[in-house]
Amino acid sequence: MDSVFAAVVQAPEDPILGVTVAYNKDPNPIKLNLGVGAYRTEEGKPLVLNVVRKAEQLLVNDRSRVKEYLPILGLAEFNKLSAKLILGDDSPAIQENRVATAQCLSGTGSLRVGAEFLAKHYHQRTIYIPLPSWGNHLKVFTMAGLSVNAYRYYDPATRGLNIQGLLEDLGAAPSGAIVLLHACAHNPTGVDPAPEQWEQIRQLIRSKALLPFFDCAYQGFASGSLDADALAVRMFVADGGECLIAQSYAKNMGLYGERVGALSIVCKGADVASRVESQLKLVIRPMYSNPPIHGASIAATILKNSDMYNEWKIELKAMADRIISMRKQLYDALSARGTAGDWSHIIKQIGMFTFTGLNSDQVAFMTKEYHIYMTSDGRISMAGLSSKTVPHLADAIHAAVTLPVRSKFEIYVASIFGF
Ligand SMILES: Cc1ncc(COP(=O)(O)O)c(C=O)c1O
Numbered sequence: 001m002d003s004v005f006a007a008v009v010q011a012p013e014d015p016i017l018g019v020t021v022a023y024n025k026d027p028n029p030i031k032l033n034l035g036v037g038a039y040r041t042e043e044g045k046p047l048v049l050n051v052v053r054k055a056e057q058l059l060v061n062d063r064s065r066v067k068e069y070l071p072i073l074g075l076a077e078f079n080k081l082s083a084k085l086i087l088g089d090d091s092p093a094i095q096e097n098r099v100a101t102a103q104c105l106s107g108t109g110s111l112r113v114g115a116e117f118l119a120k121h122y123h124q125r126t127i128y129i130p131l132p133s134w135g136n137h138l139k140v141f142t143m144a145g146l147s148v149n150a151y152r153y154y155d156p157a158t159r160g161l162n163i164q165g166l167l168e169d170l171g172a173a174p175s176g177a178i179v180l181l182h183a184c185a186h187n188p189t190g191v192d193p194a195p196e197q198w199e200q201i202r203q204l205i206r207s208k209a210l211l212p213f214f215d216c217a218y219q220g221f222a223s224g225s226l227d228a229d230a231l232a233v234r235m236f237v238a239d240g241g242e243c244l245i246a247q248s249y250a251k252n253m254g255l256y257g258e259r260v261g262a263l264s265i266v267c268k269g270a271d272v273a274s275r276v277e278s279q280l281k282l283v284i285r286p287m288y289s290n291p292p293i294h295g296a297s298i299a300a301t302i303l304k305n306s307d308m309y310n311e312w313k314i315e316l317k318a319m320a321d322r323i324i325s326m327r328k329q330l331y332d333a334l335s336a337r338g339t340a341g342d343w344s345h346i347i348k349q350i351g352m353f354t355f356t357g358l359n360s361d362q363v364a365f366m367t368k369e370y371h372i373y374m375t376s377d378g379r380i381s382m383a384g385l386s387s388k389t390v391p392h393l394a395d396a397i398h399a400a401v402t403l404p405v406r407s408k409f410e411i412y413v414a415s416i417f418g419f
Contacts, residue, residue, distance in 0.1 A: 025244030081303035100277035115144035159345035185218035185351025224320035258295025266383020333394035362400035370396035
């Protein structure tokens with residue numbers, strides 16, 4: 001009653017994680033969660049990769065392994081292998097010791113450490129993020145003290161890339177501004193620039209001395225190929241310029257809860273990289289002191305052993321292929337129902353998500369009537385679908401787009417009276 005925290009107000013649920021909270025509360029057995037960005041098998045179950053189980057077994061059997069603290073920057077071997085994974089085996093930046101890498105807490109932690117570093121050591125405090133972007137970007141960068149602007153990215157009319165708007169907005173950005181780029185499998189839209197568009201973006205960014213910050217949460221998950229999905233990052237590193245890269249092993253190794261990731265800062269010379277690395281330690285030490293050992297050891301075990309690495313690539317490709325096949329099945333199911341509209345974006349978009357184009361009214365209808373859960377912007381996780389659940393989703397989409405379109409006034413009244 002008289003708590004010292006009595007004035008604390010109830011915070012809203014996280015818009016993405018809140019979808020799962022609502023899903024968990026729904027007792028209906030046909031319910032379907034397409035909100036969360038985590039891979040599921042055809043049976044709708046979470047997947048632990050075989051190669052991950054193998055690596056864990058090796059680690060457990062090795063009695064020489066201890067549970068001592070890692071250094072502030074984490075497992076050195078993991079850092080080297082992570083930089084190699086994203087930059088390529090023969091990257092001159094690695095050979096010339098121009099890359100400072102820190103093991104961080106998955107993709108989010110890598111973004112946050114990078115943002116904190118930039119807020120302290122970079123002359124520009126403005127970061128441009130795509131519109132739309134992963135919901136946490138705005139919060140991560142704002143909390144680190146950066147000021148966040150948006151650049152046009154998605155074109156609702158074509159359900160594709162607004163390259164013109166993107167180039168105009170970045171062209172108007174102040175010199176030196178930071179630009180957040182999704183390395184592949186853009187979340188939430190599933191729309192990536194084509195290679196020649198990446199080249200246009202690169203030229204503009206370099207000509208205006210903007211600083212690219214790549215968020216690489218889905219390497220290998222988009223196309224099924226680790227190298228193909230690293231194309232954009234490698235284009236930017238090949239020109240000798242500087243950039244930051246946040247990597248996550250949550251999706252591509254299925255290590256979600258282990259929080260395994262890395263921040264790499266590619267610099268122009270080895271001396272700068274070494275000073276940058278020393279300052280990264282000062283950012284990390286008061287934040288969480290040093291990262292956890294287990295997940296990074298699993299990743300390093302897989303990355304350094306060629307048999308395990310090849311096995312990982314096969315399992316990764318199987319996950320990516322299942323998602324691509326879900327796209328095809330959903331598209332076919334909508335075509336078979338004669339659902340109004342053009343749904344070809346479902347097969348054109350890339351990665352874990354489809355930005356369906358359904359509005360928040362239609363999403364609310366699908367949740368209420370069909371017990372299908374997704375974010376209110378109409379994003380669905382293709383990884384959460386299976387051959388068994390595609391017909392149910394197609395029925396729901398068909399019914400939702402057949403609904404009479406309500407006016408803004410009707411939606412407003414309904415939101416007040418709860419119908
Ligand atoms: C675009 C993007 N960046 C970063 C992340 C961070 O994920 P994690 O912190 O689990 O690696 C995600 C996860 O959904 C994402 O979609």
